[in-house]
Amino acid sequence: MPHRDxxxxxxxxxxxxxxxxxxxxxxxxxxxINLEHELNTxxxxxxxxxxxxxxxxxxxxxKKVARVCIxxxxxxxxxxxxxDSAMDDQSENLIEPGYSCYVDANGSLFQMNGGQxxxxxxxxxxxxxxxxxxxxxxxxxxxIHEMGFKSGICLPxxxxxxxxxxxxxxxxxxMYFHLARPQDFLLYSHVVFIxxxxxxxxxxxxxxxLPPALxxxxxxxxxxxxxxxxxxxxxxxxxKRHNLTKAVTVTFDAEQKPFLYAPSLVxxxxxxxxxxxxxxxxxxxLEVKVYQxxxxxxxxxxxxxxxxxxxIFDQNRFFDLSRHVNDLGWALIMDGxxxxxxxxxxxxxxxxxxxxxxx
Numbered sequence: 001m002p003h004r005d006x007x008x009x010x011x012x013x014x015x016x017x018x019x020x021x022x023x024x025x026x027x028x029x030x031x032x033i034n035l036e037h038e039l040n041t042x043x044x045x046x047x048x049x050x051x052x053x054x055x056x057x058x059x060x061x062x063k064k065v066a067r068v069c070i071x072x073x074x075x076x077x078x079x080x081x082x083x084d085s086a087m088d089d090q091s092e093n094l095i096e097p098g099y100s101c102y103v104d105a106n107g108s109l110f111q112m113n114g115g116q117x118x119x120x121x122x123x124x125x126x127x128x129x130x131x132x133x134x135x136x137x138x139x140x141x142x143x144i145h146e147m148g149f150k151s152g153i154c155l156p157x158x159x160x161x162x163x164x165x166x167x168x169x170x171x172x173x174x175m176y177f178h179l180a181r182p183q184d185f186l187l188y189s190h191v192v193f194i195x196x197x198x199x200x201x202x203x204x205x206x207x208x209x210l211p212p213a214l215x216x217x218x219x220x221x222x223x224x225x226x227x228x229x230x231x232x233x234x235x236x237x238x239x240k241r242h243n244l245t246k247a248v249t250v251t252f253d254a255e256q257k258p259f260l261y262a263p264s265l266v267x268x269x270x271x272x273x274x275x276x277x278x279x280x281x282x283x284x285x286l287e288v289k290v291y292q293x294x295x296x297x298x299x300x301x302x303x304x305x306x307x308x309x310x311x312i313f314d315q316n317r318f319f320d321l322s323r324h325v326n327d328l329g330w331a332l333i334m335d336g337x338x339x340x341x342x343x344x345x346x347x348x349x350x351x352x353x354x355x356x357x358x359x
Contacts, residue, residue: 002125008117008155008185008192025183028059032190036197045198046097050086052191056169061181064171067149069095070198072157072165074328076220077262078105078357080140080165081329083202087147090172094143100329100344101140101358102222102260109166114158117188120151122174136349139358150174155188157195164203167195203327210268214240218264222356224348225261225290225297227252233263234286237271247285256292260346260356269325270299270341273332276318277339292345298333300340 021029035051053068067087071080081100087093103109112118120126123145130137137145144152152170156163169191171177210218217236231250238244270288274280279301289300325332325341333340349355 002122002129003118003120005112005116005118006180007115008188009115021183024059024061025187028055028062029187029190031055031058032187032194036190036194039194039197039201045201046084048194048198049084052194053086056187056191059187061184064173064176065169066090066172067147067152067168067170069168069170070165070195071168072199072203073163074100074262075265076218077265078103078110078221079262083165083198087170088172091147094147095140098329100346101138102346102356103138103140104357105221107357109154110163112154112156112163114156114161114163116156117185118154119177119180120153121178123150123152124174135352136355136359142359144170148172151176151178153177153188155192155195157192157199159196159199165195165199167191210241220262220264222260222262222346224258224353224356225252226258227290230263230267230288230290233267234271234288237264237267238280238286241268242271242275242280244280248288249285250288250290252290257350258348259292259297260348260358261297261343265328266299266341266343269321269328269330270301270339273318273321273325273334273339273341274301276321277334279339293342295345296331296342297345298340298342300333300338302338 032052032055035048035055039045039048049068049070053065056062056065056068067085069085070083072083073079074081079100079102082095082097084097085093085095085099123141126141127137127145130141149170150172151174152168155167155169157165157167169177214237217240219233227250231248234248234250238246238248271280274286287302289298289302291298291300322332329344331342333342346358349359
């Protein structure tokens with residue numbers, strides 16, 4: 001196996017009596033605790049990955065740790081978004097803050113719980129497992145390999161029993177994290193505490209929770225964009241959530257390459273933005289234009305609110321939605337002629353339509 005999962009907190013309890021903390025351990029844990037306290041007083045979490053990396057690397061036992069990355073799961077989906085990352089200067093950082101990707105919704109990463117940590121022996125072995133299955137390597141794993149990292153650990157971020165994200169540590173030597181000392185688990189737990197704080201700052205709440213009756217119609221995991229399918233999905237939520245029946249048209253240039261997206265997340269966010277502007281209840285049909293612009297995909301509705309309009313503009317709700325869109329790593333575009341959502345373009349793997357993760 002290229003990796004193994006091991007208990008995190010039970011190891012702290014079981015091994016605490018055998019953990020002999022030296023001065024370097026005490027200094028490192030004290031510094032991490034200080035980072036936790038400092039983070040509570042700051043308005044931004046950017047730069048915390050660099051502070052974690054510098055703190056860990058100051059410990060002789062961890063001096064070859066070369067990368068720290070904090071990533072959040074986007075709402076209910078299988079999309080990961082990097083909140084902050086830092087690494088050494090031996091290669092270009094291909095996974096910077098704002099980077100996002102889809103991971104295998106049925107993969108083992110989603111089966112981890114908050115009491116575990118994953119120790120990655122060798123990145124090349126993970127690459128080999130994709131080749132053995134005849135599948136393309138997931139993009140982030142490929143990037144980690146291209147950046148020259150050989151091993152790592154993954155620490156899940158869990159809140160109220162729900163998996164919210166991960167912290168990844170990597171080294172340029174294989175099996176660097178394989179033989180953990182008893183006191184290492186205590187240090188890792190402090191890293192997790194910081195990661196939870198970062199996640200709470202970046203994603204204070206999830207806007208798109210649905211009642212059980214509507215959840216049956218939701219499609220949260222990433223899938224290949226198809227205009228007719230998205231049109232039907234919009235119609236379903238217009239009917240079931242907004243009690244509206246109107247014609248829906250989605251246009252997409254057939255010459256553009258298909259991309260991965262989370263249908264329910266896009267549909268709900270777009271409809272909520274229109275409703276907050278008072279545009280959803282208007283008589284005209286809903287026409288959505290989908291197109292690629294540079295590195296982004298745009299979902300555009302030819303409807304815009306203006307001060308001369310008779311529609312009711314829910315300013316407070318719209319500002320809340322704007323913040324939520326920013327938390328997703330998207331951009332909300334609104335002017336007198338259109339309302340649009342802009343998000344990272346994530347191309348599909350055209351050779352196999354069943355590959356629903358980023359490549």
